[in-house]
Amino acid sequence: PYIAGKGMPIVGPDGRWHLLWMWRSTPDHATNHALSYARTVGSDLTRWESAGGVPVTPPFTVDHRELWVDGAPEGGGLSNPLQALAWDAQDRLVISYHRFAADGTSQIYNTRFEDGAWRPVAATKWSFRWGEDYGGGGALNIFGVVRHGHVKPRGTGELVQEVWNRDTGGALRVLDAVTLAPLREEPVVIPAWRRQIGRPESAFQIPPIPELRRLGGPLLVELIADTEGVPAADGAYHLRWEHGGAN
Numbered sequence: 398p399y400i401a402g403k404g405m406p407i408v409g410p411d412g413r414w415h416l417l418w419m420w421r422s423t424p425d426h427a428t429n430h431a432l433s434y435a436r437t438v439g440s441d442l443t444r445w446e447s448a449g450g451v452p453v454t455p456p457f458t459v460d461h462r463e464l465w466v467d468g469a470p471e472g473g474g475l476s477n478p479l480q481a482l483a484w485d486a487q488d489r490l491v492i493s494y495h496r497f498a499a500d501g502t503s504q505i506y507n508t509r510f511e512d513g514a515w516r517p518v519a520a521t522k523w524s525f526r527w528g529e530d531y532g533g534g535g536a537l538n539i540f541g542v543v544r545h546g547h548v549k550p551r552g553t554g555e556l557v558q559e560v561w562n563r564d565t566g567g568a569l570r571v572l573d574a575v576t577l578a579p580l581r582e583e584p585v586v587i588p589a590w591r592r593q594i595g596r597p598e599s600a601f602q603i604p605p606i607p608e609l610r611r612l613g614g615p616l617l618v619e620l621i622a623d624t625e626g627v628p629a630a631d632g633a634y635h636l637r638w639e640h641g642g643a644n
Contacts, residue, residue, distance in 0.1 A: 398418045398419070398421075398422055398433075398457075399418055399419055399420075399421055399429070399477035400416065400417070400418040401417040401418060401480040401481060401482060402417075402481075402482070403428040403440075406437070406442070407482055407530070409436075409482075409484060409488075410442075410484055410488040411471040411488065412439065412440050413436045413437045413438075413440065414437040414438065414440065415433050415435075415436050415437075415482055415490065416434065416436070417432075417434050417435070417466075417481075417482050418432075418433055418480075419431060419433065419475050419477055419480060419493060420433070420459045421477065422471060424534040425532055425533060425534055426477075426531065426532060426533055426534070426537055426539075427471065427472050427532035428471045428472075428478065428532070429469075429471070429473075429476060429477055430459075430468075430469055430470050430471045430473060430475060431459055431465055431466055431467075431468055431469065431475075432446060432465065432466040432467040432469065432475055432480065432492075432494055433457070433459075433461070433464040433466060434447075434464060434466045434492065435447060435453060435457060435464050435557065436448065438452075439525075440453075444609040445457075447463040447464050447531065448466075448490075448510040448515070449463065449510065449513055451463045460598035465517060466492055466494075466508060466515050467494065467496065467506070467508070467515065467580075467592075468535075469496050470499075472532075473496055473497055474497030474503065474527070474531075475495070476494075476495050476531075476539055476543070477494040478539050479494055479505075479539065479542070479543060479544075480492070480493070480494045480547060481493045481494070481517045481546070482547065483547035483548045483549065484532055485509075485548065485550055485556060485574060486550035486574065489509055490509065490510065491507050491508070491509055491547070491548045491556075491577070492507070492508050492509075492515075493505065493506070493507050493520075493545055493546075493547050493548060493558065494506055494508075495527075495543055495545065496508060497515045497526070497527075498519065501526055502523055502524060502525065502526050503521075503523055503525050503526050503527045503543060503562065504519045504521050504523060505519070505520045505521045505543075505545045505558070505560050505570075506518065506519055506520065507520050507548055507558070507572065507577045508577075509570055509577065513612055514634065516577075518576065518577040518578055519579075519631065520545075520558055520560060520570045520572060520577070520579050521560055521570065521579070522579070523562060523564075525562045525563075525564045525565060526541050527542055527543055527562075529547070530542065530610065533610070535609070537610065538610060538612070538642065540586075541563060541612075541642075542562065542563050543561070543562050543563075544559075544560070544561040544562075544567075545558065545559065545560045545561070545562075546558055546559040548572065550574070551571075554574050555571050555572060555573065555574055555580065556571070556573075556574050556577070557569055557570065557571055557572070557583075558570045558572060559585055562643055568582045568583070568584065568585060569582065569583040569584065569585050569586075570582055571583060591620075594618070594620070595618050595620070595636075596618065596639060597615050597616040597617070597618055597639050598639065599616050599639055600615075601615075602614065602615060603615070603616065603641045603642065611641075611642065612622060612642075616639040616640060616641060617639065617640055617641070617642050618637065618638075618639055619637070619638055619639075619640060620635045620636070621635060621636045622634075623633050623635065623636075
């Protein structure tokens, strides 16, 4: 099992612990399958249930089909770094993930559990397909191919979500808060300060290493925000470093 986030349950606004994961049969990334979800009964970490309230006893297995959010098979487009939990303005859980659509294209989906079932809705209408490099072992350059954020409520009664693929770039998808259907697309606004510190200071160029799927090029900049500390009156703090990317 590949667990979303930091590999641990996440506490929600309802006081429950929420766990999202997908199964993988082998070290090959393409064998990801069966996106799954469970939550605690209250805040008790020894008592678990499905989104529909069916009691389940750990250890969970892939045969616990009542926990399946999306039963995508191996090769169906699931990717373990591309799964996220969030809550809308009414504190309803929304799960986001990538998979292949019926026509074979790559799409980002959002789903809520409603009327006894998960209701997935595509947030994108891409013609892009994550092709031959979807499979393989090791640290794949997934975020250099597809990225998505979790949904966020906006004061207008809408939800917004950042999405990106290497062919068309990034966009902010505006979603209907009731149906999760995409309404329109807006440009992603990157603040000037982030653009500035997002540029590498070093001129070092990474040599390409094809056997490790390393494309080469300039160093990458990573940022981690101090989201868990007390907000500072004089601004936010970030840990910033430059590195050569994944092999």
